[in-house]
Amino acid sequence: MIPVRGFEGARVAVLGLGRSGLATARALRAGGAEAICWDDNPEARERAEAEGFSCADLSRAGAFDGIASLIVSPGIPHLYPKPNPVVRAALMAGVPVDNDIGLFFRSVATGEWDKFDQPPKVVAITGSNGKSTTVALLQHILEQAGRDSQMAGNIGRGVLDIDPPGNGGVIVLELSSYQTELARALTPDVAVFTNLSPDHLDRHGGMGGYFAAKRRLFAEGGPDRAIVGVDEDEGLFLAGQLSEAASDDRVIRISAAQKLTGPGWQVFARKGFLSEYRKGRQVASIDLRPMQGLPGAHNHQNACAAYAAARALGLAPRMIEGGLESYPGLPHRSQTIAEAGGVRYVNDSKATNVDSAVKALSAFGNIRWICGGLEKDGGLEALKGHTGSVRRAYVIGREAATFAMQLDVDAVVCTTMGEAVAQAMAEAEPGDTVLLAPSAASFDQYDNFEQRGEDFIAEVTRRLENG
Template sequence: MIASRAWAGRRYAVLGLARSGRATAAALLAAGARVTAWDESENARTALAQQDALDLADPAAVDLTGYDAVLVSPGVPINRHPIAGHARAAGVPVIGDIELFAEARAELPPHRVVGITGTNGKSTTTALVHHILESAGVPSALGGNIGLPILEQQPLPKGGVYVLELSSYQIDLTRSLACDVAVLLNITPDHLDRYAGFDAYAAAKARLFAMQRPGQAAVIGIATEASATVARDVARSGRAEDVTKIAPGVCMDQSRWPALQGPHNAQNALAAIAACEALGIGRAVVDGGLASFTGLPHRMQRLGEVAGVAYVNDSKATNPESTAPALLAFPRIHWIVGGQPKGDDLNACRPGFSNVVRAYTIGEAAAMFETLLMPDMPVERCDTLARAVERAHAEARPGDTVLLSPACASFDQFADYAARGDAFAAAMGALR
């Protein structure tokens, strides 16, 4: 656990007791702080109920006078939750667990921090950087949006590197995290229900660089106009020598990297290479790490082959923008697409349509996507994932790829994208 002596005797409120919230409360209590905690879930509250120095009460309903900070989980929509105004009226800052980590850094053994953000690709890039560091023998810890609360990790020895995946929500709740290497992959419209508009969302991403000091590395993909603007702004702020730009369309031999196929993974790999080189990792070690990386579950995950046909689980692709590069990764695709739609078009996917042999539409979007895709490719409306796998198996030929890249949320038929990906793997397994 990572904790700071500076928190001892202070008073904090913690709102949201999912994994990061529990880790936050535990770290504060271990440091000797007084904590008021709350979650809408009774089960989540009960799990913390018997701890000394802990009060169970809703921070939005108590007098916050005298509190040092309110810690909110990234899932709490502070743009519309009453806690934001309540804390502001009491003069209490609203922060997150990443800010607590930033506060604790002074007491940790000498180390460096890599912070990685972007609309798409940040989990893969975060895991890839961590994998390369481990390959180089550098002590490394994963944390943040990748699902591992950083305060829950053990402090690294001298020379260690903390690799953090950072969502815009986490950056919003952070004030002083000066990353030794900050990475921005791209910015496309997403999560706009949490922001006044796209510009505000892009500005949240850009704050990762505003928290840095001159001389700290800034690795920025410039494939999207919004992220290219961030690169220009950072360079014009007097930090031109700090900026490494990752250009789109760079031709690379990805044949040696089985888990990093497609143009999007070329960009992820380039960003990881730049980040690791900024940390002083030799190119031979980097190349070895790229080749041995096995990828993340549900993110362009190659499950194996059945009768010469490859099956790829890209269930994490929950919007058309994240599905688009997957359609460019393979020459003959049987595309399983659909679920709970986030819009009424698939225009972002159009550049890869020529690679699709046949599409199989599922879920709430099945009928709409069938209509959208019929002018461009053969389509079968399958409704269920199991049926789609059956039909793709019947139609695919050796050398083809059956790709689950839904371009939709999963909540119409599954608990989450992971459950959807697991169901795809099970359906493939049943074909053997």
Template sequence: MIPVRGLCGARVGVLGLGRSGLSAARALEAGGAEPMLWDDGAAARARAEAEGFASTDLRDDVGRLDLLVVSPGIPHLYPAPNPVIAAAMRAGVPVDNDIGLFFRSLATPEWDRMDRPPRVIAITGSNGKSTTSALVHHLLSHAGRAAQLAGNIGRGALDIDPPGDGGVVVLELSSYQTDLARALTPDVAVFTNLSPDHLDRHGGMGGYFAAKARLFTEGGPDRAVIGVDQVEGRFLAMRLAEAPADDRVIRVSTAPPEGPGWTVSAVEGVLEERRKGRKVSMIDLRGIPGLPGAHNHQNAAHAFAACRALGLGPREIGAGLASFPGLPHRSQLVAEIGGVRFVNDSKATNVDAARQALRAFPRIRWIVGGIEPEGGIAPLADEAGAVAKAYLIGHAAERMAIQIAAVPQEVCGDLATAVARAAEEAEPGDTVLLAPAAKSFDQFTDFEKRGEAFVEAVRALPGRSDR
């Protein structure tokens, strides 16, 4: 645990008692603060009370607080502030989250006696940030560096062990987390890409990008790894670099690099690093089972750049990339049955993530659907050249079917039926791909449960041979 520093004796409200809220409450108490907890859900309050915390209805007690700590799922501005947050703003009470507490509390006087003070790599973006974060953690561990993975993946940021000499903390951060944190001071910050998501929470794309950009503008990382395939990334890199060759900014792209700066590109499956216009290393990514497709090659390029920023050599990074097993629900090879591969990409919850998944395999039986995304899935019709047939599921299955009417299709309704029908019709060489392009809340509590249901449905098929 990372005890919260600088709040000893303070009354701190904790709103939302999920993983991050309870983690914050424990760390606040360990640092001598007086946490006052509230969640609108009775079950969440009961879990907190089982740990010995008392519930306090913060709707009536905001004026007593020195600070309010908010869980990421609770809106603080758009589409409307939670009533407790609105009351805190009226009363002038500062609002923070567990990520802000983490950054204000991580460094301790003991760091002055370490040969290599701990470092923090923080990774954000719309798609690929979980795989990139897990990959950075894997590469560091493979190279013998003590590393911990936390934030929006793995453990809560305040739940980790205090890092020791040479330790590295790898944080995956969502826009909800970067938007509200009052302190953001990573040593290395990574921006993967941007595509429409969570727009209701940020008042549109401008607010969404601004939330991501705070990771780079609030504290000023020593090094910034920026995906520059989109205008937002190029704009961010321009804002951070003092000159074209400023190597504090590492530009990552899926196109041949331009300019004299430090670049890492992944073009047609080959990763190439250049500095001052000269190639310094190259890795062939095409045969790595845990990193299929151009989107995972992009993830590998970001992870490579982040680890290079910490001083790892290209050869040790390359060895780590080759042994990466992949993540559940992200281009996860579940099984191969009769020459047909079954791939779980349940994390493809928006159109751009599904687009990347559809580009990764040659002949696809596509399972798609859920809660219809803003703007629908019509853009994916242009990406369906490799799709032999689509099998639509979920609340919006019929509406989404109309949007991809040119694609051979069948409305199946539920996931188990879709898996069974796809498996029945698949031929050797096909890939049955779950890439929903939609959120899961119509039929599942989250994308993980949807992915687990896919795995269970595949394992129930006759003749399976798990890989």
């Protein structure tokens, strides 16, 4: 646990008592503060009270009298589409609003660090797609290199629930736009921006607000090293804002779409090969093509980001290459779950938006595509022109018929995962890939994308076992 500093003897309100909320309450108590908790869910309040926390309705009049700060869980809106009433009440009372990420950055460094031969480092990774894979891949590379490391944030444990880092330790954080937008402290040693595509636009008041939320990770604290994907205009602009000159190697530009040149520091992937250039000269090259845990150009971008972060932490190219080769992949992200009869079965349930689905579709050939679910803002228009490898689509979801009508490929309405898997498997031929890449949220049929992916795995496994 990371005890929260700066609130000794103070009363701090915690809104939302899920995984991060309860961890925040515990960390506040460990730092000498009194946590006043609230969640609209009675069961969540009962769990907090069972641990000895006081619960009080923060929406009542005078609830913020004597409160030093309000700590908000990520899923609770503080501005768009409209502020949560409790957040508004805190702001009206002049009470600062923060989240667990802000508390982490103000609390993680201690006087003990002065005694370390190598001070710990924090790497924070944000972007629209590839964050989780990049975090897990970097964590794997560090472990393979024998470095003490932990991953937290949107993946693994809550940021305040991890162990205090030791000598030379590395903390790798996955941060969403919800987290970076509100945190009052953001001071990573290395910050990574993978890419940007439309997502969560209602929460940020549009694309500009969404980019601004990501940009805060780089603008608030000024990381020692910034790693920026420049395949979109926003990333190119961000890299330009952070650089003092073309040769400024505090910014590492990464790409999976183009060769990068110039006197600075670049890492890019082309035709399956990762290359590192510094001061106009190539210093390393890695063949990514045989690495089953990193299929497709989108995973090659993730490899570039993780490679650049590992280099910024001082690891040698060959040491990083070993970690890339042994990386097994993350569940629900281009995850090969089986190969039988010449057919490959791939679970990419995390492809919850159009952009991530396009990347999954570009990674494989002869695709039997299982897609559908709760459409996000912007519709499916951007899928057109990227479905050349799709032999047929098998559409699931409550609005499967409407979804299927928007596709530019032969599509069959299946509605359920079981029916989609059954038809795809029956029609698949050697050399085909049965790919779950929904291009939509899961909430019309499942609690989350993980549950949807597990259903796909279960259906495939059952049918393969039964012949």
